[in-house]
Amino acid sequence: MELTLKIWRQKGPNDKGGFKTYKHTHVSPDMSFLEMLDVLNTELIKKGEEPVHFDHDCREGICGMCSLYINGRPHGPLQTTTCQLHMRSFRDGQTITIEPWRAKPFPIIKDLVVDRSAFERIQQAGGYISVNTGGVPDGNEIPIPKKIADEAMDAATCIGCGACVAACKNASAMLFVSAKVSQLALLPQGKPERKERVERMVAQMDAEGFGACTNTRACEAECPKGISVTNIARLNREYYSAMLSSYEIASKGGGD
Amino acid sequence: MKLDSKIPEGPLAEKWTKHKFNLKLVNPANKRKYDIIVVGTGLAGASAAASLAELGYNVKTFCFQDSPRRAHSIAAQGGINAAKNYQNDGDSVYRLFYDTIKGGDYRAREGNVYRLAEVSVNIIDQCVAQGVPFAREYGGLLANRSFGGAQVSRTFYARGQTGQQLLLGAYSAMNRQIANGKVKSYTRTEMLDVVLVDGKARGIITRDLVTGKIEAHSAHAVLLCTGGYGNVFYLSTNAKGSNATAAWRAHKKGALFGNPCFTQIHPTCIPVSGDHQSKLTLMSESLRNDGRVWVPKTAVKGLKASDAVKIAEADRDYFLERRYPSFGNLVPRDVASRNAKYVCDEGRGVGATGLAVFLDFSDAIKRDGRKVIEAKYGNLFDMYKQITGDDPYEVPMMIYPAVHYTMGGLWVDYNLMTTVPGLYALGEANFSDHGANRLGASALMQGLADGYFVIPYTIGDYLAGMPYEKVSTDRPEFKEAVQQVTDRISKLLSIKGRKTVDEFHRELGLTMWEYCGMSRNEEGLKKAKKKIQELRAEFWQNVNVVGSHNELNMELEKANRVADFLELGELMVDDALNRSESCGGHFREESATEDGEAKRKDDEFAYVAAWEYKGDNQPEVLHKEELRFENVKLTQRSYK
Numbered sequence: 070m071e072l073t074l075k076i077w078r079q080k081g082p083n084d085k086g087g088f089k090t091y092k093h094t095h096v097s098p099d100m101s102f103l104e105m106l107d108v109l110n111t112e113l114i115k116k117g118e119e120p121v122h123f124d125h126d127c128r129e130g131i132c133g134m135c136s137l138y139i140n141g142r143p144h145g146p147l148q149t150t151t152c153q154l155h156m157r158s159f160r161d162g163q164t165i166t167i168e169p170w171r172a173k174p175f176p177i178i179k180d181l182v183v184d185r186s187a188f189e190r191i192q193q194a195g196g197y198i199s200v201n202t203g204g205v206p207d208g209n210e211i212p213i214p215k216k217i218a219d220e221a222m223d224a225a226t227c228i229g230c231g232a233c234v235a236a237c238k239n240a241s242a243m244l245f246v247s248a249k250v251s252q253l254a255l256l257p258q259g260k261p262e263r264k265e266r267v268e269r270m271v272a273q274m275d276a277e278g279f280g281a282c283t284n285t286r287a288c289e290a291e292c293p294k295g296i297s298v299t300n301i302a303r304l305n306r307e308y309y310s311a312m313l314s315s316y317e318i319a320s321k322g323g324g325d
Numbered sequence: 326m327k328l329d330s331k332i333p334e335g336p337l338a339e340k341w342t343k344h345k346f347n348l349k350l351v352n353p354a355n356k357r358k359y360d361i362i363v364v365g366t367g368l369a370g371a372s373a374a375a376s377l378a379e380l381g382y383n384v385k386t387f388c389f390q391d392s393p394r395r396a397h398s399i400a401a402q403g404g405i406n407a408a409k410n411y412q413n414d415g416d417s418v419y420r421l422f423y424d425t426i427k428g429g430d431y432r433a434r435e436g437n438v439y440r441l442a443e444v445s446v447n448i449i450d451q452c453v454a455q456g457v458p459f460a461r462e463y464g465g466l467l468a469n470r471s472f473g474g475a476q477v478s479r480t481f482y483a484r485g486q487t488g489q490q491l492l493l494g495a496y497s498a499m500n501r502q503i504a505n506g507k508v509k510s511y512t513r514t515e516m517l518d519v520v521l522v523d524g525k526a527r528g529i530i531t532r533d534l535v536t537g538k539i540e541a542h543s544a545h546a547v548l549l550c551t552g553g554y555g556n557v558f559y560l561s562t563n564a565k566g567s568n569a570t571a572a573w574r575a576h577k578k579g580a581l582f583g584n585p586c587f588t589q590i591h592p593t594c595i596p597v598s599g600d601h602q603s604k605l606t607l608m609s610e611s612l613r614n615d616g617r618v619w620v621p622k623t624a625v626k627g628l629k630a631s632d633a634v635k636i637a638e639a640d641r642d643y644f645l646e647r648r649y650p651s652f653g654n655l656v657p658r659d660v661a662s663r664n665a666k667y668v669c670d671e672g673r674g675v676g677a678t679g680l681a682v683f684l685d686f687s688d689a690i691k692r693d694g695r696k697v698i699e700a701k702y703g704n705l706f707d708m709y710k711q712i713t714g715d716d717p718y719e720v721p722m723m724i725y726p727a728v729h730y731t732m733g734g735l736w737v738d739y740n741l742m743t744t745v746p747g748l749y750a751l752g753e754a755n756f757s758d759h760g761a762n763r764l765g766a767s768a769l770m771q772g773l774a775d776g777y778f779v780i781p782y783t784i785g786d787y788l789a790g791m792p793y794e795k796v797s798t799d800r801p802e803f804k805e806a807v808q809q810v811t812d813r814i815s816k817l818l819s820i821k822g823r824k825t826v827d828e829f830h831r832e833l834g835l836t837m838w839e840y841c842g843m844s845r846n847e848e849g850l851k852k853a854k855k856k857i858q859e860l861r862a863e864f865w866q867n868v869n870v871v872g873s874h875n876e877l878n879m880e881l882e883k884a885n886r887v888a889d890f891l892e893l894g895e896l897m898v899d900d901a902l903n904r905s906e907s908c909g910g911h912f913r914e915e916s917a918t919e920d921g922e923a924k925r926k927d928d929e930f931a932y933v934a935a936w937e938y939k940g941d942n943q944p945e946v947l948h949k950e951e952l953r954f955e956n957v958k959l960t961q962r963s964y965k
Contacts, residue, residue, distance in 0.1 A: 081876060099598040101712075107603055107827070114825050114880065119872050122879055124391065127564040128604045130708060131489055132395040153711045178535055179877045186512065189392055193504045197497035198456045202376040202777045203447070205454035209411060212465030222458040222483060225490060229394060258456045 070096040070156060073164040074109065076121055079177055086177070088166075098157035102145065103128060103135065105156055122180040128152040130293065133228030136235070137181055138168040143232035143291045150230065150293045170231050172240035174277045185231050187277040188245060194273035195266040196249040198258050217255055224251040226294045233288035233296075239280030244288040246274050247304035248296050254307050264311035271308055328581070328935055328950040331738040332436035337956050338418075341440045344739065345782050349789035356381030358793040360544040361784070362529055364516045364571050366393030366499070368492055368769060369752025370550030372776025375498035378507035380781055385542060386499070386508055387531060389515045389566055389882075394496045397552060397564040398772060401488025402609035402705065403472060404480035405452075405769040407445040412469055416477040418442045423957060425767060428474040428657050429732070429760020430909035430925060431959050432584070432933075434952060436739060437757050444778040445770050449481055451777055455494040459483050473610050474657040474764040474964075485609050485705045491769055495776070515882065516571045517810045519547060519578050519748060520802050526748035527796045530806045532814075534882060537875035539807055539814075541798035545791050546747045546784060549575060550776070553731035553753040555588065557890045557897065558842070559834025561728035562594060562607040568886040569893050572735050572754050580743035581935040581948060583736035583756030585893070586901035589763055589910045590843050591729030592618075592661035595712055596681040605727040606712055608684070609705055610765040613654045615689035615698065616722070618661070619643045620673040620682050628675040630720040633683055644668055652964040659762045659910040659923070660964060662726035666843045667921065669725075676723045685721035726843060730768060732759040732910065733900070736935040736950075740783035741775060744935075747787060751775035756933065761909025814874050817884045822867030826883045829864050833857065833887070833894055841898050846914040850902045854895060858942075861891040896936055896945060903947060906930045918961070927959050 072093045079086030095108050103125050110120035126134040130153040139145035145154045159165065167181065175183040213221075227248035234242050250267050253259030259266070282301055289298045333344040351359070359382050363374045366388040378384045388396060408421040421442035426433060449467070453459065459481050460468040469478040483490035502508040511531070518530040520541065528543035554569035555561040576582045593608045621628065622642045644664055646653045654661075665682045668674065675681050690698050695718060699706070706717045713723070735743050735750035737757055742749050752772035759767065797803075840853035864887070872878040907916040907923035908930070916924045933950040 097599055097601060100601045101603070104601045104603050108601055111825055111827065114869060114871055117871065120880060122877055126390055126395055126566045127397060127400045129400050129562075129606050130711075131400050131486065132390070132397070132564060133392075133399075134390060134395050147711075149711055153708065155712065155714070157714060182877060185391055189500075189510070189512070192394075192497070193500045195504075197501040198454065199501060200451075200454045200498075201379045202372075202451060202498070202781065205450045208409070208449045208453040208459075209466045211453060213461055214465050215461045215463050218458050218461040218465075221456075222460075222490075225458050225483075225493065226486060228489075229392065252458065253456050256456050256458065258454055 070098060070159070070161045072096055072159065072162070075164065075166040077168045078121070078180055081179055082176055096156055098155070100156045101128065101152060102139070102154040102156065103152050122182050124182050125152055131228060133230040136170050136183065136230060136232070138170060138235055140166055143170070143235040144293050148291065148293060148295065170235040172234045174240065174279050175231060175234065187279070188229055188231065188242070190277065191242065191246060191270055191273045192249065195269035198253060199262060211257055213257060221252045221255040224248045224255070224296065224300050227296050228294055230293065232291050232293060234279065236287040236291035237280065238285065238287070239283060241282045241288070242274050242279040243282040243301045243304065244292060244296055244298065246270050247300035250307055251300040251303045254303065263307060264315040267304065267307040267311050268315060326744070326937065326948055328736070328948055329738060330434060330950055331740060332434060333739070337435060337439050340436050341443055348782055348786040351785045351789050353381055355793070357383065359383065359788050359791070360385070360795065362542060362544040362547045363387070363550060364529065364548065365396065365550035365552060365754070366496070367396035367398035367550060367552060367752060368488070368495055368772030369754070369776045370396065370548070371492065371495035371499045372773050373548055373550060373751055373780050374508050375495060375502050376777050376781045377784070378502035378505070384502070384508045385511065385544065387511045387514050387516055389513065389534060391512050393499060393510060393512065394493060396492065397567050398492045398769070399489045400564065401769055402485045402607065403611040404470065404482035404487045404766040405448065405491060406472070406479050406764070406766040407449045407481060407770065408442050408479060409446055409449060411467060412478045414477045416479050420477065421445060421479065424475050425758070425764060426760070426957050427962060428764040429762050430923065430962055431760065431927070431931070431954065431957070432908050432952065433758055433760030435954060435956055440779070441758050441771055441774050444774045447778055448770060448773045452491055452494050455498060457483065457490045457494040470611060471614060471655065472765040473613060473655045473661070480766045482611070485611070485702065488769060491773065495773070517885065518574045518806045520806045521578055521745065522796050522800060522802050525746045528798065528803060530810050532810070535877050537878065539811055541803040541807055543796045543798050543803070545788055546749065548749045548751055548780065549735065549754050550751045551754045553734065554890070554893055555728045555731050557833065557894050558728040558837045559830045560597065560602060560605050560838070562591060562605050565604060568889070570886050570889045572750070573889040573893050575735060575743065575745065575748060577938050579745045580748055581736040581937050582733070582896060583933050583935045584733040584900065585897045585936065586841065586904060586911050587732035587761050587909065588728060589658055589730040589732060590662040590726045592658055592665055592726050593684060593724045594727035595709065596676060596678065596723055596725040606708070607727070607729060608709060608722065608724060610658065612684060612702060612705060613661070615701070616654065616684040616686050617643055617688060618645050618654050618665070618682055618684055620668045620675060624672040625675070626679070627677055630683070630715050630723055633685070633721045642668070642673070649964045656964045657762055657764060662843055663912060665726055681723040681725045683721040684724045686717060687721070690718065730763055732756065732761060732763055736933065740786065741780055742783070742787065749780065749784070751780060761911055814881065814885070817868070817870050817881060817888070818874060820866065820868050820870065822869045824867050825869055826880055826887050829860065829868060830883070830887045830890065832860055833891060836860070837894055837897070841901050844912045844914055845901050847902065847905070850898050854898045854902070857891065857895045857898065864888065864891055899945060900934055900936065903934060904930055925961070
């Protein structure tokens with residue numbers, strides 16, 4: 070296959086950056102998208118040019134490190150991660166435009182690499198159950214209905230890649246945040262802290278500058294793990310219920 | 326050097342309990358006076374960081390990814406073993422211990438393995454409490470499945486994403502401690518050296534991968550939780566970034582390296598499709614519960630998966646079921662891999678390259694229905710289809726063995742301390758619990774056992790004897806290490822040769838796979854040793870690393886890692902040469918039974934080979950830790 074690649078090149082965070090066009094003549098349909106870029110990079114290095122920088126690690130679709138906005142869609146034309154996308158999904162002679170995730174809370178580091186540490190800070194704000202190591206009950210002392218466990222697992226499969234933010238016209242992180250909030254709110258282990266958790270995670274999400282959700286569902290359509298917007302509905306319910314009845318309010322004599 | 330494993334005396338089942346009592350304690354108020362560095366944030370690192378911070382220690386964590394959650398533990402699919410006996414099928418701590426010792430072909434320490442089996446039950450409880458969504462039965466209780474090398478169902482799982490869910494659990498516990506201010510997390514930061522002060526590990530040198538800044542960090546102890554070195558082979562199931570640099574630099578600073586030749590070749594991976602191949606993808610071993618492995622009885626050149634149905638049942642050779650009737654398709658990984666190699670060597674392999682065997686689900690789909698199979702393996706089937714274009718619901722999968730895990734690693738004692746005082750190695754980075762072959766679903770168990778339930782006890786014993794004073798990174802030991810790291814980077818950037826880093830890495834990988842892979846012999850290993858030495862010399866003359874040091878430069882990152890692989894590869898070959906017996910994943914053609922099974926030589930080789938670094942291009946020195954078996958009887962493994 071022969072391809073024309075229009076790739077966003079940007080030397081560093083303060084560089085202006087711009088598209089550069091490359092002809093790529095050594096593409097096999099069996100290559101993964103990232104392997105196609107590997108081959109391009111080898112050619113660039115041979116010419117003494119700097120290779121295109123992009124994030125990747127496991128190349129199995131699970132670590133969430135790879136990104137790339139391909140022809141206007143996060144992770145490209147299929148609902149999978151870029152590392153699992155193969156060149157058989159493209160046509161010979163096609164022009165492919167490759168951009169980084171574009172969202173203010175994800176500043177560009179170099180070329181196609183962005184800084185997603187905002188996601189870290191949201192998780193740190195409350196994405197956990199407060200148990201120390203040791204002193205926990207036997208695993209089977211907490212029976213969990215299979216349906217609930219499955220629903221929690223559906224939410225927990227989020228890989229934290231940020232495609233939802235990149236897909237959203239508001240750069241909203243609601244799908245990402247709701248996945249964690251849902252997982253822990255559904256499970257009995259997560260119930261004691263469910264109110265503070267949602268309040269703190271949403272507050273951090275807002276502080277990072279992510280936009281609001283306007284229910285366009287672009288996130289769900291592009292999520293490589295198929296995380297459902299049902300989780301956003303659950304997040305909203307959790308949030309409003311916490312706002313009205315959080316322990317903070319209850320302890321001061323308000324709420325339910 | 327005398328290797329002291331520090332295995333406590335006394336009956337097997339009482340060793341750990343006794344040892345915990347004998348370990349010195351650090352008073353809760355004094356724990357906050359100690360700083361601990363944790364390198365790597367996979368299952369071992371994240372669980373250790375969280376647990377130590379909960380106890381009150383000040384922890385700094387380092388990972389090269391942009392988030393601790395992306396460490397390669399995330400990719401483990403199948404499950405985690407625990408001797409819960411929830412299935413009432415005869416499991417026990419002793420049975421898990423026995424299966425693991427036997428699965429490892431009697432090259433692991435009894436004491437360590439027993440402890441691993443003992444704490445396995447606590448791990449499941451811990452993970453459930455954190456909100457890990459394990460698979461459940463309709464009654465709401467935890468579900469189990471069976472895995473290779475065992476005849477009981479003791480594997481807990483979260484669909485085909487068990488590693489992901491366990492890591493997210495440990496990561497969440499670590500996040501809680503970051504929020505509490507007890508853990509400081511450094512991401513996109515790579516460790517490039519360990520610093521010793523007065524013979525003790527007192528810090529590390531790191532490179533900020535975004536700015537290129539070289540920094541020194543001091544602490545009272547350093548934990549390496551940096552995973553294995555399977556990427557020596559270039560093609561493996563490891564993540565692209567997985568590397569041996571932290572462990573190798575520690576080795577060069579005095580930590581002995583244990584059993585480096587023990588690598589695990591996983592039987593069920595997607596075969597190589599061409600020269601562009603950058604990594605190999607594992608298909609979980611759990612698939613062997615329902616998939617049947619076969620090739621045609623007589624060679625059919627270039628047999629496609631879509632033509633498999635044309636081969637009549639009578640003309641198929643279900644070679645694992647035929648050779649191992651009692652374990653069938655669930656033989657341990659080394660046995661399954663080697664047998665796939667044999668049938669391919671005979672020319673009976675399938676697919677365009679002939680380097681593949683079928684893993685067929687048609688019988689299971691007929692028996693259980695598509696829905697049941699989909700519920701069990703849906704995501705794996707999707708992944709397979711995504712990569713190969715073939716639909717495993719319709720045609721058999723094609724699989725071939727690939728490098729997956731390294732049982733070898735830094736030598737550690739029962740306390741997980743390396744031969745450098747204050748330097749610990751946890752998880753895959755150490756050599757300790759799997760002997761010559763790891764059983765499926767045991768890596769997650771070991772990583773979390775080390776992090777949650779071993780190191781929090783054993784580290785106190787060391788720190789209790791340490792003064793509280795911090796060492797300054799202005800000391801000459803730190804300055805010198807910074808200088809060495811900086812010089813090496815300048816050297817790599819200044820060579821400006823004609824070959825890319827990947828080209829060197831690929832060549833190394835091919836040599837290792839050919840001569841130090843699934844089967845090894847003296848002649849081949851000697852050839853490999855020479856080739857690696859030549860390649861290493863060429864690397865330092867002819868590598869081309871573009872870009873500069875003070876920016877994000879992924880070529881430079883790779884070059885630093887490949888330079889270390891080029892040294893470690895030779896040590897693996899040395900170790901494989903020395904061990905002229907076959908055991909587990911290490912198969913020496915000179916030492917086989919009549920029907921081609923691995924033949925151990927217990928009189929000569931019932932020891933851990935621990936290698937000591939003696940300087941650049943100097944032969945390493947072998948130290949032996951004799952393995953004593955007081956509870957199990959050494960027998961030739963049989964899965965027939």
